[in-house]
Amino acid sequence: MIELIDVSKNLGGKQVLDHMSLSVEEGETKVIIGRSGVGKSVTLKHIVRLMEPDEGGVRVEGKDVLALQGKELNELHMEIGLVFQGGALFDSLTVGENVGFILREHMSMAQSEIDKRVRESLALVGLYDVEHYMPADLSGGMKKRVALARAICTRPKIILYDEPTTGVDPITADAINQLIDELHDKLKVTSIVVTHDMRSAYKVADRIAMLYEGKIIAEGTPDEIRYSHDPYVHQFITGAAHGPITDGQNSNGRNGG
Numbered sequence: 001m002i003e004l005i006d007v008s009k010n011l012g013g014k015q016v017l018d019h020m021s022l023s024v025e026e027g028e029t030k031v032i033i034g035r036s037g038v039g040k041s042v043t044l045k046h047i048v049r050l051m052e053p054d055e056g057g058v059r060v061e062g063k064d065v066l067a068l069q070g071k072e073l074n075e076l077h078m079e080i081g082l083v084f085q086g087g088a089l090f091d092s093l094t095v096g097e098n099v100g101f102i103l104r105e106h107m108s109m110a111q112s113e114i115d116k117r118v119r120e121s122l123a124l125v126g127l128y129d130v131e132h133y134m135p136a137d138l139s140g141g142m143k144k145r146v147a148l149a150r151a152i153c154t155r156p157k158i159i160l161y162d163e164p165t166t167g168v169d170p171i172t173a174d175a176i177n178q179l180i181d182e183l184h185d186k187l188k189v190t191s192i193v194v195t196h197d198m199r200s201a202y203k204v205a206d207r208i209a210m211l212y213e214g215k216i217i218a219e220g221t222p223d224e225i226r227y228s229h230d231p232y233v234h235q236f237i238t239g240a241a242h243g244p245i246t247d248g249q250n251s252n253g254r255n256g257g
């Protein structure tokens, strides 16, 4: 289970998270939607303590993330697979080295075990015999799959996906959505998927939460969100240019503006 409790974070003078609370049940896939710059990535960074809140708490699997130190923090990082925006593979390492990187750096596993785990992880994302390829030899969709394989190679309990379908064509995006579903079923993971791609959100989510002006303003099943009468949700999911969501920092938003 993942819990952000009343988290506030100011970055560069902007109140990005403002007493924000979110909880993700064990085995659930929660999708966070919201406009660019609304704080979706910042939210994920708090869960792995790449960022610390100004106020509030973060709990993962019952542990107070802000109290973890050294070895315990490393253990937390082993329990969480991160799929960053863009995939970000190391260009100078082979696919196999990329996928096994964390195992080599942080776990005392024999090379033969690492090779086996790398093969298994690649197979889970539908890739076979690609260990010796260089990232530059791969298509965008394959790179995303390799990034997924890398995220699952520690067999995490949690996977955090930051815009996994951004920058790929709709068919590749659909294949990635399917993989997110499959990994959820096969590895029984708890997942958070950050996206502004509503097709992806409806496809992979157990529940969808919408972030706006520092808070979760709506949450529900895909159907509850799809048929929501909330004007903010409706505007976002239909992509309407006009509505209560504004571009400005000084909007007359629902939080008092």
Ligand SMILES: Nc1ncnc2c1ncn2[C@@H]1O[C@H](COP(=O)(O)OP(=O)(O)OP(=O)(O)O)[C@@H](O)[C@H]1O
Residues within 6 Å of the ligand: 011, 012, 014, 016, 034, 035, 036, 037, 038, 039, 040, 041, 042, 043, 196
């Ligand atoms: N390290 C930082 N220092 C200063 N400001 C930051 C930092 N990280 C993020 N921000 C700001 O916080 C806000 C939220 O950023 P975040 O990356 O979480 O947005 P997002 O919702 O993930 O957007 P996108 O969909 O474009 O990725 C943005 O205004 C961003 O500029």
